[in-house]
Amino acid sequence: MRGRNRACSLTATLALVFAATTLAVFAMIGTYVYLALAHEVRTQDDLDIVLAARHTRRLIGELAGTGDLRAHKERVESQVLGNEALSVEILDPSNRVLLEHNRVETADELSWPPGTVGASQQITTASIVERLATNDMPFRRLAALARLSDGSYVTIIVTRNMHDRKLLLDQYRDRLRFAGSAGVLLAFLMSYLLLRRALNPLREIARSAENFTIDNLASRIKVGHVPQELQSLVLSLNTMFAGFERGFTRLSRFTADLAHDMRTPLGNLRGATEVALARPRSSEEYQAVLASNLEECDRLSRMIENVLFLARAEHPTFAKHKVEFSVEDELLKIAEYFEGIADDAGVHLRESGGGRLAADVELFRRAVSNLLANAVRYTPRGGTITLDTQTQGDTLRVSVTNQGVPLDSAMLERVFDRFYRADPSRTSSSSTSGSAGLGLAIVRTIMDLHGGSAHAESGPGVTRFVLTFPVEKPATGVPSRVA
Template sequence: MRRLSLATRLTVTFTVITAACFILVGWLLYRAAEQRILEQDETNIVLSARHLRRLVAELDSMEDLKTHQDRMVVSVLGDDNNALRMVDDAGHVIVDHNPTNLPLAPQGVVPTGQRIVASMLNTWHGDHDLPIRGVAVVGQMRDGAHVTIMVARSFADRAVLLRRYRRDMALRLLAGMIAAMVLSYLLVRRALRPLRSMAADAATIHAQNLHTRLSAGNAPTELHALAHALNEMLDRLEGGFARVWQFTVDLAHDLRTPVGNLRGTNEVALTRLRTSAEYQALLGSNIEECDRVSRTIESVLFLARADNPQFALQRSTLDVREELQRIADYFEGIALDARVGIEIQGSATISADRELFRRAVGNLLSNALRYTPPEQIIILLASRTDEAVTVAVENPGAGISAEHLDKLFDRFYRVDRSRSDSANSTGLGLSIVKSIIELHGGRVTVDSQPQGITRFVLWFPVH
């Protein structure tokens, strides 16, 4: 099923709302007009009945009434829908003016002396169920004789008038709906023009053209917010593509070196026959290169898994000082060879993944051992604040220039480019540290002074 466009949906919505408003207003106007017409006709009937009763009161006898019939009829003339009948006490019809033969049967008679008001009018129906309104009143002549005056009016002409009014209103309502639909569609399409322009700009964006940004121009505020959000998304995508590209280039470079070494040493070994010792040395060298490739691949796989939102931590409560001691014991042999001491200070407990915690601190300690001068001490410091548990790794040395601090945690980034082919480093250690800390909801910071102390701090939130 084909979905309706936004312009069509808005047009239909506006048209329905406009039609509902037109119908409501039209109905209210119709009811007001109908009520006004009825009230005016009722007023005319009441005034006619009052006038006729006054005229009757001025007459001396029935003979005068018969003589002045025309005068009585004139009081209700001007509309063929009006009817007048006067009857004496004996039931004889004295005056009968009924051009349209209305059935005159008003219920109740207003006695002499009682004021005639609209609430006294009766309603009955004639042919074709058309309503008739009228009133019967008693008039008294000077000689004391009484006459019943019946005044009535048919509303057939009013029904025709109201029917025409309804028809004209319906036609105008239909015309208004059509006009509202057309105008709404044109205005909606015009209002959505910036959105179509943004869609056209978005269609030009691809992997090789991520620098393009959407412009809302003179669009409404809501589209400005949308364009801003999409541009921020494009910034993130562009940054992500750039990191992926750089990551791919760096990974290819780091893998090319050991693979080239493996191929080169093997080609050299095949140029002539070698002794068993030489072949053993060659195999040992190849194993070292394979170990480096394996470490690189394992680190890349870990970072890929850590970037997955579904990565699950195996949290447990850790005694930080105890864990730092175990890590120090693990690196004890390397520290002895480098003539570097490891000192543990402070204590705290945290909720963290044990293996990942050891890996993060181990990577920092490994870097510290690599760059700490002999006869110096590396300090592993645990502390706690109201907001976080911190684990710091401090080591003396040459320090790190400020220009490198912001890039230390980038993948494959090395301060010393001359060591890029080292079998001991993949350039991913600090990236892994950052990923581990972010998985725990924390952060890692670094501070380094030239020819002073370099301090990496892991922040684990208390909660």
Template sequence: MLRLSLSARLTTTFIVITVVCFGAVGYLQFKAVSKRIYEQDETNLVLSARHLRRLVAELDSTRDLVLHQDRLVATILGDAANAMRITDRNSHVLIDHNPSGYLIASLRPVPEDQRITLADIRSWNDAGGKEIRGVATTASLGNGTSVTITVARSLADRAALLSRYRRDTAVSLLAGMLVAVMLSYLLVYRALRPLRVMAENASAITAQRLSTRMPSGDAPAELHALAIALNDMLARLEEGFARVWQFTVDLAHDLRTPIGNLRGANEVALARSRSVAEYEALLGSNIEECDRVSRMIESVLFLARAESPQFALQRAVIDIEAELQRIADYFEGIASEAGVSIHIDARATVYADRDLFRRAVSNLLSNALRYTAPGEAINILAKKIDHGVYVTVENPGPGIDPEHLDKLFDRFYRIDRSRSDSAKSTGLGLSIVKSIMELHGGDVIVESHSNATTRFTLLFPRVTIPE
């Protein structure tokens, strides 16, 4: 299948438009000129017939008519295509002026008391097929004799003139079309230069050169928005590739640590004979490292599923107070061991996925327990507001520096080793919380004050509950 370039398509479109417009204008102009010429000839015929009728009425007899023949013929002189014939009532020709010698038909005359108009013009063809137009009228001499005056004109010269005009118009149309083709192609080619530049830049984009951008400064208005949209898309792709690369590096780094621990512990154990208790301790340590790897893999799989378009929420109306109490009961043993109390103040319901709600709050609570000093309390608050419901997990602690707040929800992001507690954390908990809130169309906000409190707030948007 032949694929025309955009330049060829636009040029072809311009050519078609040019031909149609020029053709229509040429046709209409030709028709207008033809009509004007024929109307002028017919008007001259009518005026000549009127004038001859007045001149004939001034003569007394047919003898005077013949004597004044030159005067009568003079009314149509100056055009060889004109002809005049005057006959008596018996159709005897009294005056016959026909330089071209074409056929003059017998026409029904206009009565002398009736005004001659263009509607009285008649048309016929001679033996050669040439069109002739004429008009006839009666006139009375001074002695009462009635004669018939016929004035005619051959249109052969007019047909030849219009034929030349039509040919010249066609030649002009063809020449204009050729000029239009060349100018259209040059203008279109020049106008599409920004598009070709964009295509060249796009062809140079690879996974290693995502920093390339489309030129938008001198692009026309129609391409300016496209260039900006493509640049925004490239920026998102560059950011996405960078995040994937960083995610891969972080994942490999975090997996290397437990695997290294497993290998190192096993190599030490195999260096010499160990007691049963030492082997049991080694196996217990290995199981902990395996659990850590399993949690990391499960978290990565959850994030991958959450970003899939096919992920579907199982929403239901949740009593937040009851749900938070269940979560607190689950963490009661860990909290007691850490000397931390959990306080709940919640009087609201939310329309959300129950399992994901539990997971988001559990991740925040687990994180809060890790950094809350013994003897302190963690407050979990929930309240309904105008635009939805918020759930806050608040704990006292050393606080987080402002430059880290925007990065806390990045995957594997860690402020420092002591804060992250990498032996127990996968570095994906807060990323999972953010993904859960994005699935619900909400958001998670963190606030931290130095040597005071750290507060994570889940904002669930207000939604219409289906019946």
């Protein structure tokens, strides 16, 4: 439910964004259209004022004197007839009204600036003046001098009442606002519905993801009907689910294998103890039972230590201390340590190669020792184990080669898995003294920590384990703590 609310919130948010964008666009377009219309209306009205003034001046110029104005009143008024918003006044030099038509007293009460267009000057729209009455009623006026035939002058005043234009523009503005509001509301509703439909694939992905549970680790999100923009998201989620499945499977197998391997020494401990307590025994027999139990305890202790190491090594904060050292010297020390064990097993150790490496010395020793212990365990008596190093470009390869029965390809792929043994039986005698199937897994973990790799090769009578380290050269003898 919470996820659905968030999805709806996203839909509403995007719809509001689209509506706000639509409102901004409508506002800009509406403002532009409104201003363009107002400019066009004003330009046309100013042209009417100018034409009326020009024609009136021309007619007055044909009259002999002011006395003819009364006789030709209709001709003079004809310039503004048919337009009730236009008014004309003719004033003598003493500002007495000689003739008027549609005169508006409100306009006369306004304070108009002095100045008229001269009789010899051309009448243009630049001479028009606008004023607002107390009721916000606009007026536009033009005053010009006209010369009669007798040489006298009169003043022509043409006034335009802009009240009708103001009402027209106000109505147009209100319609734009209504249309804009309706358009924004329609845009919000349509975008909401379209976005809700467009986000259906996300809801389908969420419902498919809910099917991925601990009881259904194989569940995946289908990519077929997902839009192209969401395919990368689905692939990432499926990759994550696959990683979870591998992790759970690996953890389950690891837990099962650990329980199985721990059950064997515990069973041995219990069985040996029960046999010893079944009847009174001599001190030598009790000592033998205790020695056997001590071996089983050592086996359990090694197993627990290895499991703890693997758990710590997989943690992001695991620290390793890198120093630069001589690989040949370290291999000689490891070979010397295993010399007695090899003699008891009847095998020979041989070391060759050299070079320098920047790595954690303790982890390096542990990795090579695990490989060497594994080689000693599976090399027949009289065989030879070779420790060899080679530098190839930016890598250094450390290989442990032993003679014996080769491993098939299936074993080579799984030999570094935890609790995996090439022996078909888990309870073989060799496993009793071994590392409980964790030795090679520890080797691979150590190589992962160093950014290297570990792999196995096997041929007729020969098996080779190879560790590939990247060559790094920090300051000699100065450890670097790397988390």
